[in-house]
Amino acid sequence: MSVTESSESTETTEPSSEVTSKPPSRSAGWAALRPLVLRLHFYAGVLVAPFLLVAAASGLLYALSFQLERVVYADELTVPVGDGVELPLSAQVAAAREAYPDGTISAIRPSPEAGATTRVLLAGTPGIDDDKTLAVFVDPYTAEVRGALEQYGSTGALPVRTWIDELHRDLHLGAPGRLYSELAASWLWVVTGGGLLLWLSRWRARRARGDKRPAAGRRRTLGRHGTLGVTVAAGLFFLSATGLTWSTFAGENVTELRASLGQQTPDVSPTVGDAAEDAGAGHEGHPDVSGEAGEGDRPASGLWVDEVLAIARAQGLSNPVELVPPADEESAYVVRQIQRGWPEKQDAVAINPNGGEVLDVVRFDDFPLLAKLSRWGIDLHTGVLFGLVNQLALAALALSLIALIVLGYRMWWQRGRAGSFGRPLPRGVWRRVPPVLLVPLAVGVALVGWFLPVFGVTLVGFLLVDAVLGRVEGAPPRIGEGRDR
Secondary structure: OOOOOOOOOHHHOOOOOOOOOOOOOOOOHHHHHHHHHHHHHHHHHHHHHHHHHHHHHHHHHHHHHHHHHHHHOHHHHEOOOOOOOOOOHHHHHHHHHHHOOOOEEEEEEOOOOOOEOEEEEEEOOOOOOOOOEEEEEEOOOOOOEEEEEEEEOOOOEOHHHHHHHHHHHHOOOOHHHHHHHHHHHHHHHHHHHHHHHHHHHHHHHHHHHOOOOOOOOHHHHHHHHHHHHHHHHHHHHHHHHHHHHOOOHHHHHHHHHHHHOOOOOOOOOOEOOHHHHHOOOOHHHOOOOOOOOHHHHOOOOOOOHHHHHHHHHHOOOOOOEEEEOOOOOOEOEEEEEOEOOOOOEOOEEEEOOOOOOEEEEEOHHHOOHHHHHHHHHHHHHHOOOOHHHHHHHHHHHHHHHHHHHHHHHHHHHHOOOOOOOOOOOOOOHHHHOOHHHHHHHHHHHHHHHHHOHHHHHHHHHHHHHHHHHHHHOOOOOOOOOOOOO
16 A cells, blocks of 8 residues: 555554563554554565655656657658558568668568558667667558667567666666566565555544544645555555566566466467478578578578468468567467457467468467466556556556655654654564464465565565664664664
8 A cells, every 4th residue: 555654643553662671461463463564564665665666757657658659759650551552561571671681580560550560670680689679660551661770578669668668677777677676566565565454454443433633744644645555555466466477586486386387378389390391391491581682581482471471360360460480490480469458469370381381379268367367467567458548547556656655755754753753663563463473474474585585585684684773772682672662
């Protein structure tokens, strides 16, 4: 729900500041857990909020980047429809290769709709990073090359959106920078869940007291923080869960879990194998997509893009599609649907370039449940599942998270007394939790920390720092014990 402060006034939660020789008495149920949740919510919010703020701000930019991309690259993306008769795909590819002969053709994305250009994607082009391709934009009606831009990822992100995407994902720091986004995703569900529990507790208490007093000062900030947090809690849980699915460490665990359950995302087999031998095919039966434009791009025998696309259409693969040429003499053409909007189009076929046999077919309808949920979740997270409505909803969610962080820090400021800024919550609250609750809770946290390593490591780090601060301030050596502050 929220990212920094508690959902109840501290006067009702803080124990006496006197030093006692006896451990505090144990409470039961929520009364025992609430101070622990309050302390975790407060400190996690204060420490993790800067990372969440960066993730929310960059996520807001990314949600708007799709529309920005349409404006900035309008000349490359769109063309006049004219008479509406498209040239053969092979002619469009030949025009792209004539204008840009370097590199190899890694994929071809035919014009998906009237007025949209065809993209010929070139890998190994000088000046282009290995994880990106050069997209050559071709007018499907005239074969005019409209330009070329660097492209990244399966959604076809162009330079502006790629830059924003990398800012959101890793702050342009590469693999080390991805730790920031995984840290934010690992803790977002924790502060959200803790804040939701605290809000429900406060709401029930106020309802039982019949408290209808108008809020002012910190109570008013608290009310706004809590109300907004409850409103967007489901969205924040969703962002946390989907963000973790493709994070570095937690994402690897998610992938292994899906594999163990047989829920991987299926893909077509691109190997020709015996089919190539039966057709008497050798290397000459495959298109040479690494040479110069013109004759070198069309095989002396075997199928080329026009025939392959026609076979894929006959298999029901409607636009938008991506055609991947064979990688070697043992490989087939692969044609995939690439629509990430609703309804998803993710069917794929492998086609023998020597005879046109359909070697393998994968239908999205046959995907395992977790594979479908993963696909839908990622596409919803990135704003493509429901188009503009999806993007506007993500922008509103990002703005809400930013507002929650600002309100949380304001409550931290307002919480100080007698000139102290952000007076911390007391230690020793875990000692009030009965073992019947504390032991299962500790085991559960340990399991979560193992599955979400960044969460686990940072939680241990927080406990160690808390213990060191306790020693410095004269607290007993055990973590969490000592004089309440």
